[in-house]
Amino acid sequence: MTAAVAGAARPPRRRNRLALVIHQVRYEQLSFWRNPQSAIFTFVFPVVFVIIMGALFGSVGRSSYFGGLSALQYYVPTIAALCVLGSCYGQLAVALAARRQNGILKRVRATPLPAWAYFAGLLAHCVLVSIADIALIVGVGRLYGVPFPSHWPAIALTLVLGAAAFCALGVAVASVISNAEAAPAVAQLVLFPLLFLSGTYLPIHSQLLNQVTGWLPIRPFNEALTGPLSRHAGADWRHLAVLAAWGVIGAIVAVRRFRWDPRPE
Amino acid sequence: MQAELTSGAAPAAGRPDQPESHPPDAITVAGLRKSYGSVHAVRDVSFSVRRSEIVALLGPNGAGKTTTLEILEGFRARDGGAVMVLGLDPGDKSAAPELRERTGLVLQDIAVEPYLTVRETLARQAGYYQGPRDVPEVIGLVGLTGLEKRKVRSLSGGQKRRLDLALGLIGRPELLYLDEPTTGFDPAARHDAWDLVRELRAAGTTILLTTHDMAEAQALADRVVLLTGGAVVAEGPPAGLGGRDPDRARISFRLPPGVPVAALPASASVRDGAVVIETAEPTEELHRLTGWAVRRGVTLPGLTVDRPSLEDVYLRLTRDSAPSGAQKGAPDDRRRRRRR
DSSP states (O other), rough: OOOBBBOOOOOOOOOOOOOOOOOHHOOOOOOOOOOOHHIIIIHHHHHHHHHHHHHTTTOOBBBBTTTBBBBHHHHHHHHHHHHHHIIIHHHHHHHHHHHHTTTHHHHHHTOOHHHHHHHHHHHHHHHHHHHHHHHHHHHHHHHHHHHOSSSSHHHHHHHHHHHHHHHHHHHHHHHHHOOOHHHHHHHHHHHHHHHHHHSSOOOOOOOHHHHHHTTTTTHHHHHHHHHHHSSSSOOOOOHHHHHHHHHHHHHHHHHOOOOSSSSSO | OOBBOOSSOOOOTTTTEEEEEETSSSSSEEEEEEEEEEEOOOOOOOEETTOOOEEEEEOOOTTHHHHHHHHTTTOOOOSEEEEEETTTTTTTTHHHHHHHHHHEEEOOSSOOOTTTBHHHHHHHHHHTSSOOOOHHHHHEEEEEEEETTSSSSSOHHHHHHHHHHHHTTTTTOOOEEEEEETTOOHHHHHHHHHHHHHHHHHHOOOOEOOOOHHHHHHHHHEEEEEEEEEEEEEEEGGGGGGGGOTTEEEEEEEEEEEOOOGSSOOOOOEEEEEEEEEESHHHHHHHHHHHHHHHHTTOOOOEEOOOOOHHHHHHHHGGSSSSSOSOOOOOOOOEEEEEO
């Protein structure tokens, strides 16, 4: 800490909003890719999952058990949904709770960075990770004979809407959880049974169960992705509407309850 | 190297001549109150900080320092009283963007993300401000030169704290809050940090800091504000705090065996065999004392002459909130000990 020279004050600059969000995304991405844990969980896990499913069911052709699809046609979209969930909901809830606990959020709050820019950066970051994830899974699925999808606009729409909805739910959960140690447990506790019941791991043939989970966030997302990814269908508006409603609920809770401070009053 | 820092502060026109009126104080706090449920964390705090001044907020844990700081920083809403920071009210949400632009803060917890490098951490933060300092400049200021490409997670605790300090400076703040800034520093790093804080002041930055280190307050602060039980119990330059006369000296030694207290040639207070004589004329008093001892053929074990330190005053004024009530007699500021 020797004496040092300061350049003259630079003229004030006005950053435009997009530049600010890109600035945020850039550092979120840097942080993310350097954290071996997040990289492995987000990318190795789904690939391994598809490969296991391929090994187990790769030879199973179209069957009524998988709703008229081949096993891999069934699993590619549900695992893609699982990945978006993992990076948008799970990791975000855990990361935000941890950042709050160790004071990083409070420090961000003390800067002129607007809150919306912080969250827009997080959302854009999560969308980017989800895109990479889905590309990877579709690529691996291709190796097991799942044809490339054709309805890219529908996939993009579903992906962005799903990512936004699950990000909002992730922030909402991070807002409700008060300490970082509890965050992974709470996030998983909600997620894991719901994943099973929503048909992520196995097709569900209970009419009643499907009706109930149809109103919860995961099954509509699975369905909305299965259409364009495996059935060459367009956007699934009904399921997207349910997903959007959950996103709005999550956003309302997040906006009302989100705290930057590790020691609230 | 030339030591010149610039701060976001407007050129402090006429500052030395008329510090009271123009320009207005960087911080004024009057009658501040804040409760958490039934706990009165801050019951009546008033003080001010002039531009380009270093003020230390002192007090035991639970005295209300952090709450006061957090109200000034805009993190907490106050229950009562008036607060102005750089001419703005931190309780007013619409003032927040401007206040955040013009103030920097270093929190008690080290809050840095592990996977970015030192340079990236600072470049990201710099991107939030309109007129930030240059990243390499700030890295040099806090003594992290050569570690620019190191990941934050591989830094030592002290190095992380310096990065924390750098994050507080990067936005070229007019006002800097430092919450126990040198905790965990080795002595050399601490002195470097003090030099840096003084340079910042010289460049026009106002600094409000909290510390438990009385040497730090003594070395850095132009004025200290001592809080106990949510109220200001003393305020002033560290040398004269608590009404102590900086010219008054303290002679102390252990009572020689076989010598009755009454035989001492001066009025002294004796506790457990430790003799303390307070005097405004230490030269004369010492001469009389040592002359007496030589004549009687006794030695005065552990003979020292010192001046009551800031720490002594601090302990006297905050004694009732210290865990061991070994000594008694803090005169008028006895307060119920409170915990938060």
